[in-house]
Amino acid sequence: MVHSTGETRQQLPPEEPPGTGAQAHGPVPVGTPAVRPAFDTEHPPSAALIGDCVHCGFCLPTCPTYTLWGEEMDSPRGRIDLMKAGLEGAPLSDTMVQHFDACLGCMACVTACPSGVQYDELIEATRVQVERHHQRPAGQRALRAAIFALFPYKRRLRAMRGPLRAYQASGLSGMLRRSKVLDRLAPTLAAMEALAPPLERREKLPERVPAVGQRRAVVGMLTGCVQGEFFPAVNAATARVLAAEGCDVLIPRRQGCCGALSVHNGRQEEAERFARATVDAFERAGVQTVVVNAAGCGSSMKEYADLLADDPAYAERAARFAASVRDVSELLAELGTVAPRHPVDMTVAYHDACHLAHAQGVRAQPRALLREIPGLQLREIADPEICCGSAGIWNVLNPEPARELGDRKARTIADTGAELLVTANPGCLMQVASSLERQGTRIGLAHTVEVLDASIRGIPVRGLGIQR
Amino acid sequence: MSVTHGTTTTAGPVPGDTPPEATSATGDAHRHSAGIEAVGRVARAVLPVTGVLSDPTQLRTYECDGLAHYRVTPALVVLPETTEQLAAVVRACAAHGVPFVARGSGTGLSGGALPRADGVLVVTSRMRTIREVRRADQRAVVEPGVINLAVTRAVTGEGYYYAPDPSSQQICSIGGNLAENSGGAHCLKYGFTSNHVLGAELVTPQGDVVALGGLAPDSPGYDLLGTVVGSEGTLGIATTAVVRLVRLPEEVRTLLVGFRSTDDAGAATSAIIGAGIVPAAIEMMDALAIEAAEAAVHCDYPAGAGAVLVIELDGAAVEVEHEYAQVERFCTEHGAFELRPATDAAERALIWKGRKSAFAAVGRISPDYIVQDGVIPRTALPEVLRAIAELSSSSGVRVANVFHAGDGNLHPLVLFDDAQPGAGKAAEQVSGAILDLCINHGGSITGEHGVGVDKAAYMPRMFSDDDLDTMQLVRCAFDPDGISNPGKLFPTPRLCGEVPGKRKHAHPLVEAGLADAF
Numbered sequence A: 001m002v003h004s005t006g007e008t009r010q011q012l013p014p015e016e017p018p019g020t021g022a023q024a025h026g027p028v029p030v031g032t033p034a035v036r037p038a039f040d041t042e043h044p045p046s047a048a049l050i051g052d053c054v055h056c057g058f059c060l061p062t063c064p065t066y067t068l069w070g071e072e073m074d075s076p077r078g079r080i081d082l083m084k085a086g087l088e089g090a091p092l093s094d095t096m097v098q099h100f101d102a103c104l105g106c107m108a109c110v111t112a113c114p115s116g117v118q119y120d121e122l123i124e125a126t127r128v129q130v131e132r133h134h135q136r137p138a139g140q141r142a143l144r145a146a147i148f149a150l151f152p153y154k155r156r157l158r159a160m161r162g163p164l165r166a167y168q169a170s171g172l173s174g175m176l177r178r179s180k181v182l183d184r185l186a187p188t189l190a191a192m193e194a195l196a197p198p199l200e201r202r203e204k205l206p207e208r209v210p211a212v213g214q215r216r217a218v219v220g221m222l223t224g225c226v227q228g229e230f231f232p233a234v235n236a237a238t239a240r241v242l243a244a245e246g247c248d249v250l251i252p253r254r255q256g257c258c259g260a261l262s263v264h265n266g267r268q269e270e271a272e273r274f275a276r277a278t279v280d281a282f283e284r285a286g287v288q289t290v291v292v293n294a295a296g297c298g299s300s301m302k303e304y305a306d307l308l309a310d311d312p313a314y315a316e317r318a319a320r321f322a323a324s325v326r327d328v329s330e331l332l333a334e335l336g337t338v339a340p341r342h343p344v345d346m347t348v349a350y351h352d353a354c355h356l357a358h359a360q361g362v363r364a365q366p367r368a369l370l371r372e373i374p375g376l377q378l379r380e381i382a383d384p385e386i387c388c389g390s391a392g393i394w395n396v397l398n399p400e401p402a403r404e405l406g407d408r409k410a411r412t413i414a415d416t417g418a419e420l421l422v423t424a425n426p427g428c429l430m431q432v433a434s435s436l437e438r439q440g441t442r443i444g445l446a447h448t449v450e451v452l453d454a455s456i457r458g459i460p461v462r463g464l465g466i467q468r
Numbered sequence B: 001m002s003v004t005h006g007t008t009t010t011a012g013p014v015p016g017d018t019p020p021e022a023t024s025a026t027g028d029a030h031r032h033s034a035g036i037e038a039v040g041r042v043a044r045a046v047l048p049v050t051g052v053l054s055d056p057t058q059l060r061t062y063e064c065d066g067l068a069h070y071r072v073t074p075a076l077v078v079l080p081e082t083t084e085q086l087a088a089v090v091r092a093c094a095a096h097g098v099p100f101v102a103r104g105s106g107t108g109l110s111g112g113a114l115p116r117a118d119g120v121l122v123v124t125s126r127m128r129t130i131r132e133v134r135r136a137d138q139r140a141v142v143e144p145g146v147i148n149l150a151v152t153r154a155v156t157g158e159g160y161y162y163a164p165d166p167s168s169q170q171i172c173s174i175g176g177n178l179a180e181n182s183g184g185a186h187c188l189k190y191g192f193t194s195n196h197v198l199g200a201e202l203v204t205p206q207g208d209v210v211a212l213g214g215l216a217p218d219s220p221g222y223d224l225l226g227t228v229v230g231s232e233g234t235l236g237i238a239t240t241a242v243v244r245l246v247r248l249p250e251e252v253r254t255l256l257v258g259f260r261s262t263d264d265a266g267a268a269t270s271a272i273i274g275a276g277i278v279p280a281a282i283e284m285m286d287a288l289a290i291e292a293a294e295a296a297v298h299c300d301y302p303a304g305a306g307a308v309l310v311i312e313l314d315g316a317a318v319e320v321e322h323e324y325a326q327v328e329r330f331c332t333e334h335g336a337f338e339l340r341p342a343t344d345a346a347e348r349a350l351i352w353k354g355r356k357s358a359f360a361a362v363g364r365i366s367p368d369y370i371v372q373d374g375v376i377p378r379t380a381l382p383e384v385l386r387a388i389a390e391l392s393s394s395s396g397v398r399v400a401n402v403f404h405a406g407d408g409n410l411h412p413l414v415l416f417d418d419a420q421p422g423a424g425k426a427a428e429q430v431s432g433a434i435l436d437l438c439i440n441h442g443g444s445i446t447g448e449h450g451v452g453v454d455k456a457a458y459m460p461r462m463f464s465d466d467d468l469d470t471m472q473l474v475r476c477a478f479d480p481d482g483i484s485n486p487g488k489l490f491p492t493p494r495l496c497g498e499v500p501g502k503r504k505h506a507h508p509l510v511e512a513g514l515a516d517a518f
């Protein structure tokens, strides 16, 4: 099948990458799991980090799965207990895996914990072990394989755009069809497609966008997979805003996926591969600062130092790279505003993307940038620390609870009465959009930089989706 | 008492060589398997599938509360959603002589919700609906699993809040608060949970559903509600609470005051209260506690302070204005070197953050620690603090002090490093000696964290055998078979026959004609 931009179709799974995950290490021998301890000795979750947990429970109310189900084993404290059990020799039973898998990785618990427990490191180490030692049922495996054969690859994502809806894609194997993988993926792809602007509006970014006026910084920009393919307007706005604020923006052509989805799902080797390529791409560009506009990508790029710590050729470079990564709002706040703002007379609700607020601690900067815009009224959403249920690919893997979380978030958003919802992650936008639509709430959607861009240029906020 | 880092230490004379599993407090896993199976069948019949847990992996996550030293895996966990479901499970327990333990959010610091290996853990975390807000009556009717702070959040829009505010308020449950008679910084002025619970629905240890108290301010007859509040889950399980809502004050002023020593800060506290001012809160932290809080939340407390007071005044604006001037004067007169009033909500939040995160923050300056909880008459504060300092210097064990100075509720944090041989033992001794200090000064072994399993052995230090026997009579009246949270609150199961078996003889006091069984 031929894509409307003239691209040849992509052969989707399964023979290509993963190269890691459960398949790479072979199935767990049948009949032995009861005696086999959960974790091997290669980077299991750290006993010392687990020991930091004082069992106070302060993390429970911010955990989306605890708020949904009210049970200990689906809370951060309970999951840490399970990791401890695993270290003490308990087997990696289906039940145990189910509770690790149910974790959205939203890191709200890291923010909430007064003892400084590094749950992020714990769950990442655990997920790698799960991928290595646990055999998931065939349907689930196929679904995961499909996701990881699709999302991190721009050209494949592009192939899914336009009139080519998931159901029509023909490169899929029979197994995928039988396992209803597409039924699961379809709503997500459909949501992306519904929100994405029509194809012809796709703005192609040059490799270099020069600073307007006096140059204050030279930055590299990550375009991202989903952001780049489905929300290109966000990238264009990012480049314009950065340029308006005095940045020379370099956009390396040969950049791929940053590996966020892989790292958040324990697919270590795949993640490392993506990370190395990303470091290479930006080193070639020779920039001191790398700017990201997708929260999930930014948070995983800031963790490259840990991810590549065991690779002598990359460890040091990865650490340098990680230190250079900034979320776009973070960088703009650091630089300080110079470009004049035009009024935007709108009430705006700002939604904290978990990977920005919890994983990167960036909460104040986007709000401050929005407040600088004359006429704009900022409204806070109740329970801001609770995840909307998107969480990378969690909503594809766990559609029902994700819908419930999305609906809760949509209700609190509707309660603000705002005209425009602003956030910094494509996943959140898609997730919340479908809940809002289901609920019949009419509200515009936009990325933070799109609002800044509109204000700087003195044009109406174009935004995405419903009020297009 | 809470010990960080999952160490094996605790205060109190619990013998270190007897694992909790083997004590009478926790039960024997093998004795009741038939009973457990029977209760499990009933539970599966009345509860949703996800409401009954028996997978060992899942059970394991319920093995301890906020006092992680004591760990026992329960035989069965149930998560009822309604009073009827909960009562059905309790009835089944009663029918089969299976002990049960209630659990709210599992933040208790005395092991009150420690499960029984031969029993059922009844968790209320799915009973979390605020059933009714009666603003005009200043009442709310809530289920036991409702989080303390959720009550306040639900009513602040209407100008009210729920006053008792344990530091754990964002997660502890109203049922747990009721069972522990929990308090918080603002209980100095507004009283403990017992002053704010006006009624409760209780599932008795026989599985009957009874109403205690109600919406009206007083109910005639014995104050059974008062008996149940603070009973630590030993008299049944609360399935509803009617709580009082308090009007949000017109004005709140928060003041952070730096002193050179805890003596000065203590004297200022006594002067303020002695003058008839009742602040909403007076909290004290000493130098070591300040260091911990700084490390954790960068609260920017006055540099070089030997102690700080966090003082909050609330009420009508004119009254607050007047009291504020006096408080400032008393502090200055007693050697305050810095007075820093919060100028906005963010500053107030930061001042409180330093105080409220102090327990968990101590983990940043010491690998392990014990949170002690004791009460003394406020006037004994300087003397007791000096004695604690002496204990600390003679034993070489560091003690940080964080406490509700206004009502003399001490929370000494005894620091140690379990990796050093003997350090845990030394810390236990200091911690125990602090409790003795409290008792000797006319105080009590717990201000708000409860007795649970942790301090049960201390009860005889405060009470005579006759006292304890009399308390047991109350317990027997509610729970003759001793199946409701057995092994907690009292040192050893006494009277009522063997726990959890049936009562065999009349109580000795009854036999002697000195008391009557209810």
Ligand SMILES: Cc1cc2nc3c(=O)[nH]c(=O)nc-3n(C[C@H](O)[C@H](O)[C@H](O)COP(=O)(O)OP(=O)(O)OC[C@H]3O[C@@H](n4cnc5c(N)ncnc54)[C@H](O)[C@@H]3O)c2cc1C
Pocket: A055, A056, A057, B065, B066, B101, B102, B103, B104, B105, B106, B107, B108, B109, B111, B112, B113, B124, B144, B165, B166, B167, B168, B171, B172, B173, B174, B175, B176, B177, B178, B179, B180, B181, B182, B183, B184, B185, B232, B233, B234, B236, B237, B238, B239, B359, B360, B448, B449, B450, B485
């Ligand atoms: C960091 C930290 C700070 C704390 N600060 C304070 C403080 O400032 N003030 C304070 O008072 N406490 C404090 N606590 C202790 C604890 O939070 C309180 O005791 C709280 O009330 C326990 O509530 P819970 O829902 O966690 O109860 P749990 O720990 O689950 O149970 C506590 C006890 O209540 C019983 N119980 C629970 N639900 C019911 C019910 N529905 N019916 C009958 N019995 C029941 C249990 O059997 C158990 O004995 C703190 C704890 C932590 C970890």
Ligand code: SF4
Pocket: A062, A063, A064, A065, A066, A075, A076, A079, A102, A103, A104, A105, A106, A107, A108, A109, A110, A119
């Ligand atoms: S990362 Fe999010 S979902 Fe996972 S345990 Fe923490 S709060 Fe819960």
Ligand code: SF4
Pocket: A052, A053, A054, A055, A056, A057, A058, A059, A060, A076, A077, A080, A109, A112, A113, A114, A115, A116, A117
């Ligand atoms: S808040 Fe931190 S210390 Fe407390 S239970 Fe959660 S992870 Fe453990």
